[in-house]
Amino acid sequence: MAGHNKRHQVVIVGAGLGGLTAAAFLQRFGIDVHVYEKAPELKEIGAGINLDSNAIRVLLRLGITEEELMEVAVPLKEVWEFRNGNDGRVLYSEPFKKDFGAPHVVIHRGELHSLIKSKVTKDAITVNHGCVNVEQNNDGVQITFENGVTVEADVLIGADGGRSVVRNAVVDSPPKMRFWAAMYRSLVPIDQVPPSERVPNRTAWLGSRHFFMRYPVSGGKLLNIVGAVPRSHWEHNGPIDANVEDFLAEFTGWDENIQAMIGSAQETKLWPLYDMDPLERWSNNRITLLGDAAHLLLPFLGQGAAQAIEDAEVLAGNLKNLTKGTDLTEIFARYEGLRKPRASTVQFMARTIWNFIDPPYINSEVSSIPGDDIFNQYKSLFNMHEWLNGYDLQKDVVS
Template sequence: MSRVIVAGGGIGGLATALAVADRGHRVVVLERRSEFTELGAGIQLAPNAFLALDRLGVATAVLDRAVHVDALRFMDAVTGEQVAALPVLGEYRARFGNPYAVVHRNDLYAPLLARCRAHGEVELRVDSPVVGYEQDGDGVAAVLADGGRVRGDALVGADGLRSAVRAQLVGDGEPRVSGHTIYRSVIPMEEVPARLRSDSVTLWAGPRWHFVHYPIDGGRSLNVAVTRDNRATEAVVGVPVEHERVLAEFTDAAPVIRELLALGREWRSWVLCDRDPVDRWADGRVVLLGDAAHPMLQYAAQGACMALEDAVHLGDLLAYGEPAAAFAAFVEDRRERTAAAQLVARAMGTRLYHPSGEAARARNAMLGGWSTEELYEKVAWLHGATRFGGSTGTPESLVAARRVEAAAG
């Protein structure tokens, strides 16, 4: 039995703790904040996420809190017309094996946290910010901000976009600033006129901006997020924004969008960031996971889904060998899929969501010309994953191959 340290107590960190502990290891989760909690509002979960959540033993609990949407709708934000719709009930669920649903982030986080607290092999520690690591032939130590050391057999850096573990392991500096600013709010559904309510995830694409809304909290609230390509150059995280400023940013929006934006309250803004894909995110007994390894823009709605996939696959690999071989196999098997998700998310933000004029009309013609079956084919590689690595090998064979490579020098 190994002792695995997880830096970061977010969705990816808790999922990793469960996946690894369920395979017989002891886990210590080090959270920098004074409590285990999740910030943010709505999150979309595709079938690949629910496949992972089922493996983690929390799918039912998350589904009980989720809103099962009927479609993903793509609208023209200037004309107000529907361009395309991807139905996600019936045929979609039969094809991909699980639902597409939306939840408040805490409705995903709370079941993971509850199961971690009940698990006999998971220890949760707060006020424990990890600032680096040290390793030798006998193990690894997570270095804390106060100078303390937490020692174990392996370290998983699940400490997010600005990961301290990544800073030491990869050393690629600050995240890439996308230039896109997002404004988020949550509206009580009782304040939303019935004619504006929908059980869909709806995206309105405009010139250098887009708007997304969908129900959360069991349908009691409407999650709204509007993004502007305003060439922002500095990262911003959760800064309060005046209501009037948000409205002033989107005077060219269709009337229905303006009406929904007017209902927003307590707006906060973020400048979205990601990183370029990298080939190496393991260093001996240390590995990165989720946003620490492959942070992506939200436009493909796959950031949390990829972290959940990571967690399950890493747990599988650790069952078949020592950490260094398992971590090398993990990176080798995951990097192509996660890099593709990163790059697709970037492309969606520029090529699909923000064009204007002739480019927007060409986009509408393309999306509107696809059949439902063709739309399913477009998302199948993401939503329909039945295994989370790029190889056809078993976890045992993948780890064994990395062990042989290491022995050969």
């Protein structure tokens, strides 16, 4: 290939949670890897994020110590608590089980991103490089960025999120993005909310067409609050600044503690919630995908980041002995075989949960569903907690 600037064994497009986790593992295995990121700087963006023990075990293997993690994360005592949205009645609570072998935590996305980034050498990340085109032949992959720079690689990993550009070189036609709802997100000082809500657990209030959740982040100093609300379409490009009054109005008549928590917010953003059906494939010749690029999902299981982190360890483990002559078809088939069924199931379960809350038939047959009824449907998915958290990913990588 002519006109290139640099060549690496592996290039990763996207320095998000999945891309940086993959880069950190590949560097540990002595692979020459470089990450290119569209954003002009890697700053701390996002709000709170759930990290269940399936993801924590990966981070510990990456060399992030429990002490480093616990400086910013909050370990959960009750892994889940569900309440009725209208009157705040506790419907269910599930204490943390030690037998998963790692804590469940809640953490600010930016703080998690910084922790993972600290395990990648600085010279392996280049910002301000938005990928616009990808081409490949038997010799390698050529990646072109919007500033005109091109680089080459033996292997390209698309970790560029739900609107992935790299994905266009993998699938025959772009996947249909499905828009389901919108989600308000705010961070509020924990000392300003009712004392009963300052506890280290994640609690979901269930009610008709709406979902409210809160958990502490930033070492317990802030409370992350989110409220999912029905919307039929989204005309913006990404999240927008929104009004706290509108957030509050969506939960009028709900548990008064919800009103108090939203009322303590100074600002809020409204995010579009999209997912997509499982892709026909994740890889094509020298290119593969991970994280949201491969399996964009709704946030109702709190597994978006965890699935990206799992992908990263499995993929890096399979590329560990990468040389010029490595049979990538076999490696990617193994990676997809291990990851696609699990990630597709998580995609489906997260969508199912939103369909319990805002079922497609709601406007035609009924106008609202009581929170207790939503919870009774939700219970049918409870055995998933064992399956999600108890999963021993290392067994898969080793085998």
